[in-house]
Amino acid sequence: MAKTQSYAVAAAVAVVGLLGATMYYATRPSADDPFAPCRDSVIAGGASSIGGPFTLVDETGKTVTDKDVFTKPSLVYFGYTFCPDVCPADTSRNAEAIDIIAEMGYDVQPVFISIDPERDTPEVVADFTDYLHEDMLGLTGTPEQVKAASQAYKTYFRKQDGDPEYYLVDHSTFSYLVFPDTGFVEFFKRDLTADELANKMACYLDIGSYGN
Numbered sequence: 509m510a511k512t513q514s515y516a517v518a519a520a521v522a523v524v525g526l527l528g529a530t531m532y533y534a535t536r537p538s539a540d541d542p543f544a545p546c547r548d549s550v551i552a553g554g555a556s557s558i559g560g561p562f563t564l565v566d567e568t569g570k571t572v573t574d575k576d577v578f579t580k581p582s583l584v585y586f587g588y589t590f591c592p593d594v595c596p597a598d599t600s601r602n603a604e605a606i607d608i609i610a611e612m613g614y615d616v617q618p619v620f621i622s623i624d625p626e627r628d629t630p631e632v633v634a635d636f637t638d639y640l641h642e643d644m645l646g647l648t649g650t651p652e653q654v655k656a657a658s659q660a661y662k663t664y665f666r667k668q669d670g671d672p673e674y675y676l677v678d679h680s681t682f683s684y685l686v687f688p689d690t691g692f693v694e695f696f697k698r699d700l701t702a703d704e705l706a707n708k709m710a711c712y713l714d715i716g717s718y719g720n
Contacts, residue, residue, distance in 0.1 A: 543693060546711035551695075558684075559692030562657035564621065564649040567634035577645065578691075581718050582617040583709070584684040586663045588624035588677050589636040594698075596640075602683055603641035604702035605709070612706065614713050618644040623665040624677050625654045661692070685709055687716050 541547070541555075551558065566572050583602050587595035599620055606618045620637050622628035625648050628636075633646035648654065658665060665679035682695040683705070693712050696705055713719050 543712055543715055546708065546715065547694065555692055555694070558660075558662050558695075559686065560660040562653070562660055564647040564653050564657060565630055567630050567637065567646045569630045572647070577619060577647065578617075578686050578688045580615055580617055580688060581709075581713060581716070582619045582686045584619040584621060584661070584686055586621045586623050586658060586661065586665070587679060587681075588622050589628050589632055590624060590674075591677070594681060598681055598683065598698050599637075599640050599644070601698070601700075601702050601705065603644060605705040606641060606643070608702055608706040609709055609713075612710055614710060614719060616709065616713070620644055620646045621654070621657060622646070622648040623654055623658055623663070623679055624667075625649055625651050685712055687712075687718070690716065 541550075543555075560574075562574050564572060564577075566577075583606065585595075585599055585602055587599065589595070599618075602618055606616055609616055618637075618641050620633065620640075622633055628648045630646075630648060633648050637644040637646035647657075649657070661684060663680045663682070665677055668676045668678060670676075681698045683698075684695050685693045687693050693716070694708075696708060700708070710719070
């Protein structure tokens with residue numbers, strides 16, 4: 509079940525709500541987009557411009573690719589375990605949405621990808637995700653692997669200057685819906701409640717034929 513945990517430190521994180529260089533626009537979705545009935549906006553460059561292959565390391569220390577990770581619909585979040593409040597709040601919201609949508613008859617995998625590989629070892633990520641949700645998959649990797657995955661999904665992160673041990677990381681805060689056959693489908697902002705997120709995901713899952 510979803511749980512809430514505070515990984516608070518002395519300073520608050522400065523979160524930059526960016527989707528890399530790609531931003532959404534509040535315009536009418538394209539008529540040839542199969543998921544158009546579900547969208548409130550469209551993405552500059554199209555949904556195909558986001559996502560792609562990556563290689564990371566899972567909670568057990570095993571090297572995995574996107575093909576290994578996305579074997580079913582997944583809700584993906586890029587963050588870090590030392591994040592004071594935003595990441596625990598967002599991932600807890602996602603975990604709650606996963607439970608809600610499971611009750612609606614859908615099977616969605618929650619995924620957490622660390623953007624702080626210096627501190628987030630597989631063991632650290634495992635502790636974080638296991639606390640939040642029993643089904644949440646945690647991923648980390650080398651700095652190069654993490655950067656490549658982040659760039660594929662157009663996410664933003666930047667390590668702040670300061671204490672080498674207790675530093676914070678600015679980062680974007682979108683959650684991504686990914687299908688195994690389609691790849692990236694949609695991103696969701698952090699102001700959605702768990703119920704709203706679950707209902708939005710259900711629309712895409714129905715069109716993608718992932719409902720029961």
